[in-house]
């Protein structure tokens with residue numbers, strides 16, 4: 427029997443249920459349902475409710491596994507968090523009790539009648555407080571990746587990955603707003619991507635049906651159009667433009683929030699995803715990249731930092747010092763890496779001259 431069959435079945439069903447939750451929240455979101463966190467990033471009732479849902483399912487499905495989740499319930503436990511807390515409990519329970527679909531298992535604590543009280547759901551959110559580490563099994567969850575995209579009604583993703591001994595082995599990414607067929611941008615939306623180490627990468631529809639094997643085609647550097655963040659604060663647009671110039675790339679970059687960039691790359695769009703630091707000392711988080719890495723590797727791509735080294739998922743909640751991320755098809759990764767290194771050397775030279 428293939429490895430991680432139960433985890434994969436769980437991941438697909440949990441992300442499907444979480445995507446239904448976030449999609450319905452978007453249509454109902456009102457003012458006061460978003461907080462600004464200590465690092466100035468937004469978090470909505472949707473982020474918290476989706477983390478409560480997935481962590482409570484994980485707790486029943488894999489009780490011994492650790493979880494590194496983006497959110498924690500500290501602000502919600504305060505008196506000032508009462509309004510948001512009540513809304514989150516309501517939303518999480520709506521998602522928990524929604525009818526079972528093919529692939530769901532009532533043993534995960536979902537389905538009609540499975541409501542939970544506030545204390546259990548806050549504790550479920552806080553199951554994601556694990557510090558990470560080098561050994562054993564841990565799941566990492568980004569309940570809404572690209573919260574800014576979510577708030578704009580653009581791309582966002584629900585991302586769940588299983589990491590074993592510091593290596594992501596399963597990646598599930600739900601993208602409720604992503605067109606199913608890239609050639610029909612105004613057509614049906616909502617996809618779930620699933621990849622398991624050594625077993626390939628697949629795109630499903632938003633119901634978790636109709637799996638289609640996906641892969642990155644062989645392309646030349648001239649065909650690249652870089653995938654990059656919408657937010658200039660998250661990765662340097664200017665640096666990417668210099669890399670594009672080095673490679674004589676003529677096509678404009680495609681800007682998109684969230685790990686939907688990894689998904690697009692994995693199904694043959696863009697050719698490369700570049701995420702170079704903006705120089706503010708930000709450390710990338712494991713939940714922003716673990717699922718994407720498995721997906722891209724299983725569709726025939728390569729993910730590295732700007733030194734050409736693998737990302738290290740064993741350092742804790744972050745990936746450590748930020749050397750940027752280059753994800754690309756096999757046929758172009760080494761060329762993009764070389765261009766990144768040249769552009770970096772030029773940048774360092776210019777800085778040295780400016781200080782001379």
Ligand SMILES: Nc1ncnc2c1ncn2[C@@H]1O[C@H](COP(=O)(O)O)[C@@H](OP(=O)(O)O)[C@H]1O
Nearest residue numbers: 570571572573574655656657659660683684708
């Ligand atoms: N200064 C920074 N540099 C890089 N990434 C950052 C950042 N500040 C926040 N982020 C991360 O960027 C993610 C979104 O990435 P993207 O720009 O590709 O959409 C955010 O995820 P969340 O939206 O889950 O908080 C957050 O973790």
Ligand SMILES: [Mg+2]
Nearest residue numbers: 467468496573
């Ligand atoms: Mg966030």
Ligand SMILES: [Mg+2]
Nearest residue numbers: 568571572714
């Ligand atoms: Mg994120």
Ligand SMILES: [Mg+2]
Nearest residue numbers: 496568570571
């Ligand atoms: Mg998030």
